[in-house]
Amino acid sequence: MIIRSLRLVVLVAAVLTEALVLWFGLRHEWFHSILQTESIAVGLFAVAVLATVGLTGRRVLLLVLAGGLLLQLAALGAGPSSSDDVNRYVWDGKVQLAGIDPYRYPPSAPQLQRLREPPLFYPTAGHCSWPLPDGICSRVNRPDVHTIYPPVAEAAFTAARLASFGRSDGPFPLQLLAGLGSLAVALLLARRALAEGRPAWTVAVWAWCPVTAVELANNGHIDWLAALAMAAGLASYRRGRPVLAGGLVGAAIATKLYPALILPALLRRHPVRVLAATLGLVAVSYLPHVLAVGTGVLGYLPGYLKEEDYTNGGRFLLLAKLVPHPALTAAAVLVLLVTALWAIRYTDPDRPEQAAVVLVGVGLLVATPTYSWYAVSLLVLVAMTGRVEWLPLVIAPTIANLGSAGQGSPVAYRTDWYLVALIAVLVGGLVRWRLGEGAERQRRKAQR
Numbered sequence: 001m002i003i004r005s006l007r008l009v010v011l012v013a014a015v016l017t018e019a020l021v022l023w024f025g026l027r028h029e030w031f032h033s034i035l036q037t038e039s040i041a042v043g044l045f046a047v048a049v050l051a052t053v054g055l056t057g058r059r060v061l062l063l064v065l066a067g068g069l070l071l072q073l074a075a076l077g078a079g080p081s082s083s084d085d086v087n088r089y090v091w092d093g094k095v096q097l098a099g100i101d102p103y104r105y106p107p108s109a110p111q112l113q114r115l116r117e118p119p120l121f122y123p124t125a126g127h128c129s130w131p132l133p134d135g136i137c138s139r140v141n142r143p144d145v146h147t148i149y150p151p152v153a154e155a156a157f158t159a160a161r162l163a164s165f166g167r168s169d170g171p172f173p174l175q176l177l178a179g180l181g182s183l184a185v186a187l188l189l190a191r192r193a194l195a196e197g198r199p200a201w202t203v204a205v206w207a208w209c210p211v212t213a214v215e216l217a218n219n220g221h222i223d224w225l226a227a228l229a230m231a232a233g234l235a236s237y238r239r240g241r242p243v244l245a246g247g248l249v250g251a252a253i254a255t256k257l258y259p260a261l262i263l264p265a266l267l268r269r270h271p272v273r274v275l276a277a278t279l280g281l282v283a284v285s286y287l288p289h290v291l292a293v294g295t296g297v298l299g300y301l302p303g304y305l306k307e308e309d310y311t312n313g314g315r316f317l318l319l320a321k322l323v324p325h326p327a328l329t330a331a332a333v334l335v336l337l338v339t340a341l342w343a344i345r346y347t348d349p350d351r352p353e354q355a356a357v358v359l360v361g362v363g364l365l366v367a368t369p370t371y372s373w374y375a376v377s378l379l380v381l382v383a384m385t386g387r388v389e390w391l392p393l394v395i396a397p398t399i400a401n402l403g404s405a406g407q408g409s410p411v412a413y414r415t416d417w418y419l420v421a422l423i424a425v426l427v428g429g430l431v432r433w434r435l436g437e438g439a440e441r442q443r444r445k446a447q448r
Helices: 002-027 031-053 058-075 085-097 110-115 151-163 172-196 201-207 210-218 223-238 242-256 258-266 271-298 301-307 325-346 352-367 372-385 388-406 410-447
Strands: 121-123 136-138
Touching: 002 031, 002 058, 002 210, 031 058, 031 201, 031 210, 031 388, 058 172, 058 201, 058 210, 085 110, 085 151, 085 172, 151 172, 151 223, 151 242, 151 271, 172 201, 172 210, 172 223, 172 372, 201 372, 210 223, 210 372, 210 388, 223 242, 223 258, 223 352, 223 372, 242 258, 242 271, 258 271, 258 325, 258 352, 258 372, 325 352, 352 372, 352 388, 352 410, 372 388, 388 410
Parallel strands: none
Antiparallel strands: 121 136
């Protein structure tokens, strides 16, 4: 009893320490340090302690949720630390409430001049990352290109602006919405843990991860909505509701596109209904915008893929170690296709998240993105499955992004971290398989 109480004290102290590191780090420009060392280390330590405490039931889940709330609050309110995407969110919401389709004009268009007000646009004579021809500086990134975000994300941007009564051109409403979204995901995971007797540490994997706090409540990324819709869709599929599952996954796709990776995990049972609901939701969300601007709904997506070197294969860092450059794109498509076919053939319909975590994980290993918020959807699947061998891949984009600036070869640095993540996945998967084989042998012996 004394040991358990001591572990509980250590657990609470670890979560409080993580919150303090986030609070002070994000407000004193220690960001590169806190995510690469202290915050990640303390967060993982807290989850590990929770896994050994032995507490179960509602009380420990309430503790996990309280810790998650504390971390979101610690990250909330500080200026976005590693991304200015939230400024584009704010702008798109403002444009829509002015009665203009967000895909029609880029922020620099003269037709939108009346909407360009501080703090998103301001006069400056000094350094400006995104200058406009009229001498105004833009806080909205890439102001000369159309928005890249799909229609469900655009609806969320508008909802956040409506909630602030249209009076805020700052990031706080969207940061707050993202923090609340993170807690909604944690609540969904906690309800599932209670219903199925799953350990509380699996919920803490999501709720206590500093990547969740920084990328959602601090940077305000809309990926929380994609993660929530994905998790709800997988849960609905397990409960035998394929139309609802397909609709929710469609909503996730119409938020950030890449949740399409999990679709093969939902095709073992009622594939026609799942696909019809998914494609129907995506089509309905895009329809009014297509009618308004036609192919303009693609926005900057083709340009973004080119900018990030996906069209020429240069972004596929791990595949580049094995495949000649001219064949990189074909190799990436082949790996994803084989993984999808595996999922369609072997997914357990009662546990689609087990295949989904592999699908998204392989997608990240193939695409090796620079930005850490793309790993948020993998994190929620790790929490749903308990497959902690994928956690290094959640962390790898953060370290690869923040640490590469000070390296002699940033590409090699990022490649090495993804390689470390791949090795961790392979070793962890092998250990899990061996332990499963051992447990199966013990079960067979007991039956004899």
